Amino acid sequence: MNRTRIAALAAPLAAGALALSMAAPAQADDGVDSFVSTLGSSGLGDIDPATAAQVGQSVCPMLAEPGQQAxxxxxxVADTLGQPLGPATMFTGLAIQAFCPGAVAALANGNSPLPFGLPGF
Known part of the structure; x- marks a missing residue:
């Protein structure tokens, strides 16, 4: 009787493991790829792409916190990347464009969804 129970419990686990092993490989995120490419063409290509993606994706949640400004x-960003404030400000603006589509759309409509503290926003 115990073997039947064990087999009944093991079958779904084995099926799940098989499904995971046959899953398609992870795809690169087009938004991240585009962001990293834009950094490169903006003169910020010396930042490690994985670090750039991680820091860039942290900008929107940071701005969503009460009292935070760009x-x-x-x-x-300047502290995290070890960059001067000028390039870090450019990086932050590019991250907002890449990862905060709602904010960009609101700005295009003349609304400011975030308490931006950067010139031009």
């Missing part, structure tokens, strides 16, 4: 995010 200037605060740019200062955080």
């Amino acid at each position: 200037a605060d995010a740019a200062a955080h």
